[in-house]
Amino acid sequence: MPAHVTENPGDLPAGFRAAGVACGLKPSGGMDLGLMVCSAPECVSAARFTRSGVLAAPVVLTQTRSRLDALRVIVANSGNANAATGNRGFEDAARMQGAASMAGGVREDQVAVASTGVIGVPLDASVAIKGIARARGELREYGHGDFAEAIRTTDKFEKAIEVDVALPSGTVRLTAQAKGAGMISPAFATMLCFVQTDAILSAETADLLLGVCVARSFDRVSVDGQLSTNDTVILQASGASGVAVEPQTVDEAAFGEALDWALRKLALDIVRDGEGSKRIGRIVVSGGDDGMAASVARAIANSPLVKAALHGGDPNWGRIAQAVGAALYDSAPLLLDISIEGVKVCSAGAATRYDVAGLAEAVAGEEVEYVVALPGDGAEAEVFFSDLSHEYVTINADYTT
Amino acid sequence: MPAHVTENPGDLPAGFRAAGVACGLKPSGGMDLGLMVCSAPECVSAARFTRSGVLAAPVVLTQTRSRLDALRVIVANSGNANAATGNRGFEDAARMQGAASMAGGVREDQVAVASTGVIGVPLDASVAIKGIARARGELREYGHGDFAEAIRTTDKFEKAIEVDVALPSGTVRLTAQAKGAGMISPAFATMLCFVQTDAILSAETADLLLGVCVARSFDRVSVDGQLSTNDTVILQASGASGVAVEPQTVDEAAFGEALDWALRKLALDIVRDGEGSKRIGRIVVSGGDDGMAASVARAIANSPLVKAALHGGDPNWGRIAQAVGAALYDSAPLLLDISIEGVKVCSAGAATRYDVAGLAEAVAGEEVEYVVALPGDGAEAEVFFSDLSHEYVTINADYTT
Numbered sequence: 001m002p003a004h005v006t007e008n009p010g011d012l013p014a015g016f017r018a019a020g021v022a023c024g025l026k027p028s029g030g031m032d033l034g035l036m037v038c039s040a041p042e043c044v045s046a047a048r049f050t051r052s053g054v055l056a057a058p059v060v061l062t063q064t065r066s067r068l069d070a071l072r073v074i075v076a077n078s079g080n081a082n083a084a085t086g087n088r089g090f091e092d093a094a095r096m097q098g099a100a101s102m103a104g105g106v107r108e109d110q111v112a113v114a115s116t117g118v119i120g121v122p123l124d125a126s127v128a129i130k131g132i133a134r135a136r137g138e139l140r141e142y143g144h145g146d147f148a149e150a151i152r153t154t155d156k157f158e159k160a161i162e163v164d165v166a167l168p169s170g171t172v173r174l175t176a177q178a179k180g181a182g183m184i185s186p187a188f189a190t191m192l193c194f195v196q197t198d199a200i201l202s203a204e205t206a207d208l209l210l211g212v213c214v215a216r217s218f219d220r221v222s223v224d225g226q227l228s229t230n231d232t233v234i235l236q237a238s239g240a241s242g243v244a245v246e247p248q249t250v251d252e253a254a255f256g257e258a259l260d261w262a263l264r265k266l267a268l269d270i271v272r273d274g275e276g277s278k279r280i281g282r283i284v285v286s287g288g289d290d291g292m293a294a295s296v297a298r299a300i301a302n303s304p305l306v307k308a309a310l311h312g313g314d315p316n317w318g319r320i321a322q323a324v325g326a327a328l329y330d331s332a333p334l335l336l337d338i339s340i341e342g343v344k345v346c347s348a349g350a351a352t353r354y355d356v357a358g359l360a361e362a363v364a365g366e367e368v369e370y371v372v373a374l375p376g377d378g379a380e381a382e383v384f385f386s387d388l389s390h391e392y393v394t395i396n397a398d399y400t401t
Numbered sequence: 402m403p404a405h406v407t408e409n410p411g412d413l414p415a416g417f418r419a420a421g422v423a424c425g426l427k428p429s430g431g432m433d434l435g436l437m438v439c440s441a442p443e444c445v446s447a448a449r450f451t452r453s454g455v456l457a458a459p460v461v462l463t464q465t466r467s468r469l470d471a472l473r474v475i476v477a478n479s480g481n482a483n484a485a486t487g488n489r490g491f492e493d494a495a496r497m498q499g500a501a502s503m504a505g506g507v508r509e510d511q512v513a514v515a516s517t518g519v520i521g522v523p524l525d526a527s528v529a530i531k532g533i534a535r536a537r538g539e540l541r542e543y544g545h546g547d548f549a550e551a552i553r554t555t556d557k558f559e560k561a562i563e564v565d566v567a568l569p570s571g572t573v574r575l576t577a578q579a580k581g582a583g584m585i586s587p588a589f590a591t592m593l594c595f596v597q598t599d600a601i602l603s604a605e606t607a608d609l610l611l612g613v614c615v616a617r618s619f620d621r622v623s624v625d626g627q628l629s630t631n632d633t634v635i636l637q638a639s640g641a642s643g644v645a646v647e648p649q650t651v652d653e654a655a656f657g658e659a660l661d662w663a664l665r666k667l668a669l670d671i672v673r674d675g676e677g678s679k680r681i682g683r684i685v686v687s688g689g690d691d692g693m694a695a696s697v698a699r700a701i702a703n704s705p706l707v708k709a710a711l712h713g714g715d716p717n718w719g720r721i722a723q724a725v726g727a728a729l730y731d732s733a734p735l736l737l738d739i740s741i742e743g744v745k746v747c748s749a750g751a752a753t754r755y756d757v758a759g760l761a762e763a764v765a766g767e768e769v770e771y772v773v774a775l776p777g778d779g780a781e782a783e784v785f786f787s788d789l790s791h792e793y794v795t796i797n798a799d800y801t802t
Contacts, residue, residue: 051730052726052727052733053726053727053730053731053732053733053734053735054722054723054725054726054737055726055734060734081719083722083723084719084747085751086751086752118717118719119717119719119720119722120718120719120747120752121719121752224705224706226705226720226723226724227726227730228723229722229723229726304625304705304789304793304797305625305627305797308793308794308797309797309798311794311798314798316520317521318484318520318521318522319520321485321521321630322453322455322484322520322627322628322629322630323627324454324455325453325456325628325630326627326628328454329454329628331454332454332461333454333456333461334454345521348487349455349487350485350487350489351486351487351521351523388794388798389794390794390795392705392709393790393793393794396706396709396710396713397709397712397713
């Protein structure tokens with residue numbers, strides 16, 4: 001954590017209120033509808049979405065009907081992704097947007113809608129709308145805990161940030177809520193994340209900082225290499241602190257550093273809580289060109305053989321070599337170097353002598369670092385990934401039924 | 402099975418002898434070295450190999466030092482892949498080639514070497530060479546059962562073909578031995594397969610037929626989407642039957658049909674025996690262009706979410722939509738149709754009404770067919786894939802240690 005960032009559990013940043021309620025979308029009866037409202041008319045926002053070719057209705061609606069730089073209200077539900085639901089799904093998302101605009105007292109184009117849950121089942125919008133009305137009555141300055149709970153699906157623990165950030169021009173507050181935990185892949189990670197601050201940000205600054213920080217966080221994690229239909233990240237800035245973060249100032253650098261830390265922490269929490277995850281792998285690939293390094297890092301992170309070996313605490317680096325070879329096929333011979341936890345196991349494509357017992361011990365820890373050097377230099381790519389466990393199979397073999 | 406193909410357990414095709422022995426490469430003490438020898442000097446062959454950027458030493462050796470159209474001897478070991486083993490690995494493969502050339506009484510460039518097993522551990526060539534000498538003394542016309550056993554790793558059942566093929570010009574014999582069962586992906590499947598026939602084939606005909614049949618079989622299966630460093634498929638034709646398969650004749654068509662059937666059967670056996678596999682999925686993608694259809698089919702076949710749903714007998718077609726969207730990102734809206742076991746579940750990108758109970762019953766069978774139609778027409782791609790089970794995790798979390 002950067003020195004100018006301080007953990008401080010408490011209320012949302014000034015200008016924000018939130019709520020979470022159980023409206024009946026989740027069969028479990030758990031909280032499944034969250035509402036986040038900014039009371040500041042000048043609220044500034046920025047957003048990023050999944051790039052899937054199959055976009056969920058709320059993503060299409062928010063992208064096409066909302067002012068992404070001036071979002072004041074977020075309505076998010078779990079229990080149903082409202083994806084692959086056609087025109088009806090779009091209308092259902094629009095009805096949620098309308099209800100949330102009334103609940104928040106804002107225009108419809110100031111409302112973002114986000115959904116997560118099962119794909120391909122029509123969402124019961126009337127249930128969601130009743131939930132929005134109830135959530136309106138529950139809006140509190142300390143409602144972000146319930147909001148965070150309402151957006152979670154298979155997550156086992158809360159992913160949230162509550163910090164104060166000391167900028168040269170004054171202290172601002174930064175909070176965020178995120179959910180995982182499956183269908184997570186870089187490009188970017190398949191999840192929902194909502195960030196609030198009371199700093200004054202221009203729309204350009206908010207967009208720039210969010211873009212940079214998403215690329216260094218949610219773009220670099222993989223649970224199962226599966227890009228979702230619903231990924232949404234939204235940053236809202238109420239400006240209520242009176243502290244302005246001007247472009248190209250020390251304030252901007254310091255705020256950006258805090259946001260970067262926050263999103264990387266949440267991204268790692270998502271990996272740590274990846275469905276059934278026990279260990280985290282960090283893969284760093286250097287050499288080659290940018291596209292090559294990124295595709296190799298993702299191939300390793302998404303290899304079920306590498307992930308199963310990580311799970312078993314097995315230093316089976318041959319599977320790393322296999323994944324690299326598959327990502328860069330038709331390019332033999334590849335004179336790659338591989339190190340695991342600082343131990344060089346493969347040099348110029350061939351096995352080296354190393355301390356087998358020492359390496360076995362090193363890969364039994366909670367985090368394992370793999371470094372792959374490709375011929376050439378210049379590029380670097382980093383991906384964090386979870387292991388492949390029995391629990392992942394259990395969770396995903398029986399999710400809808 | 403085509404009508405002109407008849408199962409007939411018995412000897413290898415005329416001109417071939419084989420053996421399998423336990424030489425000590427497998428820690429289990431099981432059979433781990435196989436030798437296949439063709440006594441006909443005019444033996445014709447064709448071969449296909451993995452396209453991985455990280456090629457195992459025996460693959461590099463066979464590709465660079467052997468006459469791929471005139472292979473008479475195959476030496477194959479399990480227990481060690483001799484991959485990522487550098488110059489020493491190449492020398493070890495060359496020593497195996499030399500020993501096998503003496504055992505078979507042929508030139509070194511008439512010997513192919515194939516290995517499977519752990520990557521990145523130097524192979525003890527002297528152990529393999531003693532095994533080759535012992536295998537020479539065991540060569541039998543009925544030695545293909547031992548040969549097949551010697552090339553297996555985690556396979557749970559034998560994958561072999563023993564048939565007679567009635568061609569217009571006469572009957573020829575066709576046998577084949579294959580092994581899976583992990584690191585299996587299309588492009589092409591990650592496995593070893595050796596095919597023998599006593600038909601007379603020209604080198605061009607052998608190469609043409611093997612290429613076409615591999616593209617329709619091992620190129621279309623996936624256990625875990627992982628391309629191996631060692632994949633090798635070799636067809637040998639002794640010519641001992643005296644029946645010639647001339648180009649562009651009914652004989653060629655009939656022989657090709659039999660070879661196609663044989664390789665598709667073996668490819669499906671590999672999927673069926675995919676590590677921990679319980680069910681087989683068949684994905685057919687139509688529409689779009691060739692590259693698009695193939696990448697969508699592979700994305701679905703390799704999705705751990707789809708595979709886990711297949712395992713659980715869960716008709717969760719939203720995960721199919723997700724995998725399609727991820728493969729064709731930045732292309733929304735994708736108006737795709739999805740059918741499972743003939744039940745249309747998604748039409749023009751949106752859920753349709755269907756018999757939920759009937760579909761749940763249909764996906765509980767041993768094989769499940771998914772059909773995806775993309776906008777446009779012309780292309781078609783087909784991939785067979787295994788499910789993702791607890792056993793896959795068990796097998797792969799603890800393979801080297």
